[in-house]
Amino acid sequence: MLDVQNVTVDFVGLRAVDHASFTVEQGQIVGLIGPNGAGKTTLFNVVSGMIRPTSGSVLFEGKDLSRLGPADRNRLGIGRTFQVVKPFGGMTVLDNVVVGALTRGQSRSDARETARATLDRLRLGRFENTVARSLPLALRKRLEVARALATGPKLLLLDEIMGGLNPTEVNETLALIQELNSEGLTFLVIEHNMSAIMRIAEKVLVLNQGALLTEGPPAVITRDPQVISVYLGEPIEST
Ligand SMILES: Nc1ncnc2c1ncn2[C@@H]1O[C@H](COP(=O)(O)OP(=O)(O)OP(=O)(O)O)[C@@H](O)[C@H]1O
Numbered sequence: 052m053l054d055v056q057n058v059t060v061d062f063v064g065l066r067a068v069d070h071a072s073f074t075v076e077q078g079q080i081v082g083l084i085g086p087n088g089a090g091k092t093t094l095f096n097v098v099s100g101m102i103r104p105t106s107g108s109v110l111f112e113g114k115d116l117s118r119l120g121p122a123d124r125n126r127l128g129i130g131r132t133f134q135v136v137k138p139f140g141g142m143t144v145l146d147n148v149v150v151g152a153l154t155r156g157q158s159r160s161d162a163r164e165t166a167r168a169t170l171d172r173l174r175l176g177r178f179e180n181t182v183a184r185s186l187p188l189a190l191r192k193r194l195e196v197a198r199a200l201a202t203g204p205k206l207l208l209l210d211e212i213m214g215g216l217n218p219t220e221v222n223e224t225l226a227l228i229q230e231l232n233s234e235g236l237t238f239l240v241i242e243h244n245m246s247a248i249m250r251i252a253e254k255v256l257v258l259n260q261g262a263l264l265t266e267g268p269p270a271v272i273t274r275d276p277q278v279i280s281v282y283l284g285e286p287i288e289s290t
């Protein structure tokens with residue numbers, strides 16, 4: 052479904068992504084992990100079209116995305132959340148999600164219906180009239196997921212949506228991802244919460260200093276000596 056081919060991103064004096072190649076198959080939940088500054092968010096920016104890679108290319112459902120900007124890629128079915136959440140702070144929760152639904156070309160009334168259904172699904176329904184900026188961070192992150200979901204993606208890129216959540220909220224979030232996945236949505240998930248990502252990912256990609264260090268199933272990644280030394284520090288349980 053998603054085919055990232057030999058992508059390199061150079062910023063002034065810094066190589067943020069270094070010849071990274073990987074694929075995400077339709078129906079998978081793929082984890083993307085690595086230390087701070089490894090280039091994870093930069094890779095999301097390349098896939099979603101926010102920045103152009105210095106070299107390399109991205110294919111989605113066999114189509115080369117090089118000439119397409121973020122809006123076109125979103126229309127093709129690539130949705131994303133932002134690590135630094137930026138809801139329209141002065142707008143209500145509902146209107147923020149309506150904006151997401153409108154980007155897929157729905158009429159205003161259809162967009163409201165989509166937004167309401169999405170908010171209910173994410174258990175944000177009771178906050179629909181709340182002004183976005185007054186939500187606590189954990190709920191603003193969930194609103195960010197709702198907005199992205201309302202755009203109707205086939206592939207959803209989640210950038211650290213579990214930071215600051217308590218264990219119950221993490222479990223709820225994992226259950227939601229699995230439920231959406233069982234309905235056909237494909238996921239690429241950046242996460243620092245290792246036990247969480249290891250519970251849902253079929254495959255985990257490990258990025259280190261811009262380069263893909265290794266990839267594999269959680270049970271293998273959590274025991275990989277190289278991964279442990281650059282990132283995990285000590286073996287963690289994957290259950
Ligand atoms: N627009 C930019 N201009 C210059 N340097 C940037 C830019 N965006 C990111 N970088 C740098 O590129 C490197 C990779 O950053 P990136 O945000 O992709 O890392 P990350 O893996 O998402 O880290 P974290 O886990 O902390 O979110 C970092 O050194 C960062 O400072």
Ligand SMILES: [Mg+2]
Binds near residue numbers: 091
């Ligand atoms: Mg990041």
